Amino acid sequence: QSALTQPASVSGSPGQSITVSCTGTSSDVGAYNHVSWYQQHPGEAPKLILYEVSDRPSGISDRFSGSKSGNTASLTISGLQADDEAVYSCCSKSIIGSPWVFGGGTKVTVL
Amino acid sequence: EVQLVESGGGFVQPGGSLRLSCAASGFTLSDQYMDWVRQAPGKGLEWVGRSRDKGSGYTTQYAASVRGRFTVSRDASKNSLYLQMNSLKAEDTAVYYCAKDLSGRYAWDQWGRGTLVTVSS
Numbered sequence: 001q002s003a004l005t006q007p008a009s010v011s012g013s014p015g016q017s018i019t020v021s022c023t024g025t026s027s028d029v030g031a032y033n034h035v036s037w038y039q040q041h042p043g044e045a046p047k048l049i050l051y052e053v054s055d056r057p058s059g060i061s062d063r064f065s066g067s068k069s070g071n072t073a074s075l076t077i078s079g080l081q082a083d084d085e086a087v088y089s090c091c092s093k094s095i096i097g098s099p100w101v102f103g104g105g106t107k108v109t110v111l
Numbered sequence: 112e113v114q115l116v117e118s119g120g121g122f123v124q125p126g127g128s129l130r131l132s133c134a135a136s137g138f139t140l141s142d143q144y145m146d147w148v149r150q151a152p153g154k155g156l157e158w159v160g161r162s163r164d165k166g167s168g169y170t171t172q173y174a175a176s177v178r179g180r181f182t183v184s185r186d187a188s189k190n191s192l193y194l195q196m197n198s199l200k201a202e203d204t205a206v207y208y209c210a211k212d213l214s215g216r217y218a219w220d221q222w223g224r225g226t227l228v229t230v231s232s
Contacts, residue, residue: 051218
């Protein structure tokens, strides 16, 4: 069981916006703004799409945005495209236990 | 172009050992914090261990699940990172990724494609 809780799946039609939640505790998501998100297509390596809750690395589309409220972080994908279909995983720095904890991943399906 | 390429995975019996390698190109490994992250079949990602940069003395840190069994090391001359895995257990079965830290931003901006380790009798 992963330390951070994500929905198993989220779906949306092309052009729509979807949001993926990532719920932790006051010892991880709630304690830091060190939340990152990774996109992973089948058979490929994870790809960083957001760090420090809402910052985007160079080359990442502004269709990807992030936010945090309390112990829950969220990833929003706007203008959903076919290539957005992938597994999205969140990660947070943690005060206790492992210094980094992940969510179990959310399969995003473009209908 | 920054690239990380893992190798060394395979099939090993419980209690056995394996050494994974991660060859880096496009940047100087000694200047970066580097981590190993694994993903068991059908499961989420799990942080395994870290090697800090040369300035931090290449100090290491490990997840509780592997501490005392796994060792992260480097060879600067080969620009490579290693993960020595001893006393392997079935629950260590996973794809192992090496990942480059995004310079103090608590995220990893470069990942390899991973190498599969299967521990089974």
